[in-house]
Amino acid sequence: MPSIIHLDMDAFFAAVEQAAKPSLRGKPVVVGGLGGRGVVATASYEARKFGVHSAMPMAQARRLCPNAAFLSGRFEAYRQVSELVMGLLRELSPLVEPLSLDEAFVDLEAGPYGPALAEAGPAGGAELVLAIAEDLRADIQERTGLTASVGAAGSKLMAKIASEQAKPDGLVLVEIGSERAVLSVMPVRALPGVGPATEQALRRAGLTTVDDLAEAGEAELVQLLGRAHGAGVYQMSIGLDERPVVPDRDAKSVSVEDTFEVDLADRDRILHEIDVLTARCVRRLHAAGRSGRTVVLKVRRFDFSTLTRSETLRAPTDDEAVIAETARRLALQVDVTGGVRLLGVGVSQLADYTQEDLFAQAAVREPLEDHRPEPAVREAEPEEPAVRRWFPGQDVTHAQHGPGWVQGSGVGRVTVRFETPDSERGRVRTFAVDDPELVPSAPLPLRPLKT
Structure with missing residues (x-):
């Protein structure tokens, strides 16, 4: 039964901005980081005609489409729309697996339509799935003004591929038994888990399409990629995917990071930015009702070398002061000579509770060693008024x-x-x-x- 659907909102961030801002409708919109090192998060379809796409450097996007509206993004607005869409999905089934704010799998057999699908049989069931998916797309457009693409199939793999074929604003169903034919002409990168490194290994062996993988056989792929990865890639190449739809996947960590327009060379500035990142990370922890035991610091230096340092506390915490001081201690272990272009702060080993950690709390009261002693008497300096900052799209x-x-x-x-x-x-x-x-x-x- 092709009862698993994959929903993907079309150009989600940009589409939300166009729906919220009448003057931007029908015009190219690019959402992402607007600094010198910013990247595109989402481009509207009008901007994509000029070659703009996600993960592209924002400077390149400006050259390709200088007349677009370049916006910094509004996470709260996107979250509100996402919650509405996910609510509509949960009316169809308790088995909803969100992949991001704008993307999710749904297993319709587990919901109220399950008995009707079983009674209809394979042929009638496929027609019912198409009707349910069309109603879903109509409901989303009625409630938000946004469009969604939906793929339906007997597995998560094929439902995801079907939704890609349906873009934009479409619906595609892969019939049971046609999986191999649909996959055969696709490049190997179409399969989940086949990234650039795996693609190169396969290309060196002369395997460039999914059909090549299926013809090569499991033994050859295991030899090329290792037992677990090779076997998994082979199963997918012949259209087999037994992964269940898992509702509300549990995050393994919470983290935030920033890339700076100018490399940071001053250690005090670096410590300040760590405090800012920690505050954002803790807000995410609180929003999720989680705490964590391990604090992780990520540092990318001027030469693009990336270092990570971590420290595990005695018990989970969501205390901003504890996490900030731990991250600061980790920063003192890193050589920042030459400058830092990216910093990240994260918390892993998450738990659903916070147990007071007296050892960690005590560490907060011990100030870090000051490597630049202050003068005995310091004259008070007049405070400059804070300059209000405004962001495009705000x-x-x-x-x-x-x-x-x-x-x-x-x-x-x-x-x-x-x-x-x-x-x-x-x-x-x-x-x-x-x-x-x-x-x-x-x-x-x-x-x-x-x-």
């Missing part, structure tokens, strides 16, 4: 003009377009960056796109 509200979003800022000014998801294209106004009547705001709920 939600704001003005006391007189209402809700809108930031188009850009610089030279002490910020430009805002005042529009909402269900309004007409809005007007643009410019303010001083410290205008007291302009404040950040929460994202507004999406409305269906006007037709």
